[in-house]
Amino acid sequence: MASHSNYTTAPVSEFLLICFPNYQSWQHWLSLPLSLLFLLAMGANATLLLTIRLEASLHEPMYYLLSLLSLLDMVLCLTVIPKVLAIFWFDLRSIGFFSCFLQMFIMNSFLTMESCTFMVMAYDRYVAICKPLHYPFIITNQFVARAIIFVVARNALASLPVPILSARLRYCAENIIKNCLCTNLSVSKLSCDDITFNRLYQFVAGWTLLGSDLILIILSYSFILKAVLRIKAEGAATKALSTCGSHFILILFFSTVLLVLVITNLARERIPPDVPILLNILHHLIPPALNPIVYGVRTKEIRQGIQKLLRRL
Numbered sequence: 463m464a465s466h467s468n469y470t471t472a473p474v475s476e477f478l479l480i481c482f483p484n485y486q487s488w489q490h491w492l493s494l495p496l497s498l499l500f501l502l503a504m505g506a507n508a509t510l511l512l513t514i515r516l517e518a519s520l521h522e523p524m525y526y527l528l529s530l531l532s533l534l535d536m537v538l539c540l541t542v543i544p545k546v547l548a549i550f551w552f553d554l555r556s557i558g559f560f561s562c563f564l565q566m567f568i569m570n571s572f573l574t575m576e577s578c579t580f581m582v583m584a585y586d587r588y589v590a591i592c593k594p595l596h597y598p599f600i601i602t603n604q605f606v607a608r609a610i611i612f613v614v615a616r617n618a619l620a621s622l623p624v625p626i627l628s629a630r631l632r633y634c635a636e637n638i639i640k641n642c643l644c645t646n647l648s649v650s651k652l653s654c655d656d657i658t659f660n661r662l663y664q665f666v667a668g669w670t671l672l673g674s675d676l677i678l679i680i681l682s683y684s685f686i687l688k689a690v691l692r693i694k695a696e697g698a699a700t701k702a703l704s705t706c707g708s709h710f711i712l713i714l715f716f717s718t719v720l721l722v723l724v725i726t727n728l729a730r731e732r733i734p735p736d737v738p739i740l741l742n743i744l745h746h747l748i749p750p751a752l753n754p755i756v757y758g759v760r761t762k763e764i765r766q767g768i769q770k771l772l773r774r775l
Contacts, residue, residue, distance in 0.1 A: 474633035477562050477649065478555045481546065481642040482736045492740075493550035496747065500543045503751035507532040509768060510754040516774075517767035523606045524590075525764075527583050528757060530610055534576050535750030541568045542746040546642045562644040563625040569643065569746070570664070571621035574671040576749075578613045580713050581675040584682040587706035592689045620667050627660045628653075641739055643746075672720075679713060708760040712753055719745050 481489060510532050514520045542565070548554040557565070589600050624646050631653035641648040646664050650657040686706065723745050726738045758764050 474559065474635075474637045474652075476556050476558050477637045477639050477644070477652075479545075479549055479557055479639050479642055479644075480555065481549050482739060483640050489550045493547055496543065496550075496743070497547055499747050499751050500539060500547070503539050503747060504536060506754040506758070507536050507750060509771070510758065510764070513764060513767040513771050516771060517763075520763060520767055523601045523603065524583070524586055526603070526606045527579060527586060527609070530613070531576065531579050531583075532754060534572050534579065535753060537568065538572050538576075538746050539750050541565055541572075542643060542743065546743060549642060557644065559629075562639075562649060563629045565644045566628065566646055566649065567621060567625040570624050570646070570668070571618045574617040574621060574668070574675075575613050576716065577672050577675040578617055580709075580716065581678050581682075582609045582613065583709050584679040584713070587709055588682040588686055591686050591706065617671060620671055624660075624664050624667070627663060631655045631657065631660070640735065642743055643739075645742065676717070683710065704760075708757050711756050711760075712749075715752065716749055719749060 511529055514525045514529050545554075545557065545565070586601055589597050593600065628646055628650045631650060632655050633652055634654040636652045639648050639652065646660065650660050683706075719741075723738065723741045726733050726741055758768060
C-alpha cells in the first residue's frame, strides 16, 4: 500500500486529454463538422455584435442583452473548441495544470451566465408585453448595466469554488483525463483524496443557479401567456407572441440540449462513455452557432442592420 509520502513526491503538473477513448480512429472525421460549426458560431456572433455596434437603431436594452449572450457564446467556443481541434489534428493532448482549471472555471461560470442572461431577457419580454407603458422607465440602459454586473458577479463567484476545490486535491500519479474537456468530474476522479464535497458543491451550486433561472423564466412566460390571452384585438396576440418567439426558441433549445446532457450523464452505465463527451462538446458549440442565426432570421431590425453592414463592406 502506498504511503502518503509517495503521493506527494511526484505532483501532477499537466494532464493528458484522451478524447473518445473507444473511438479514436474517427476523430479526424469528426473534426471537419466541428471546425465548420466553430467557424459558423464565431462568424455569426461577430457579425451580430458588429451589426448591433454600428446600427444606431439597435442601441436598445434588448439588443445589448443579446450582445452579452453573443460574447458569452464566443468565449465558451474559444475556451473549448480550439483545444479539441488541436487534439484531433495535431495530437496535442497535454494541458497545463493551471490551464485545465481555468477552462473548468470558464465552462462552469459562463454556462450559468448564459442561463442568467436568458432569465434577464425573459424579464425584458415580460415587461414589454405585460407592462408596455412602463417599459421605457423600467428597462433602461442603467438596468442593463446593473443586470450585466449581476449576471457576471453572481455566477463567477458561485462557480469559483469548483476549480479551487479541484485544484486543492492531491493528484498522485494518474494524469490521463478520459474526456476532451477539463470537466470537474473527469479531473477530480483522478485524485487520491475524497471528492464527495467537491461533487456535492458543484451539484448544489449548479442546480441552484440553473434551477432558479428556469423557475423565473417559466414564471415570466406564464405571465406573458396570461396577458396575451386577454388581448381581444385581432392579430394583436400573434404580434405580441412574435416579439418573444426568438427568445423562447433559444431558451427551449438551450434547456433541451442541457437536459439531454444531464440524462446521458445520469445513465452513464447504460450509454457508451463517448456519447456524453460528444454531447458536452456540442453543447458548447451548437447553441452559439444557432443563437445569432435564430435572432437574425426572426428579427426584422437585425436583418436590416446586417444588410446595411454588408453594403458597407
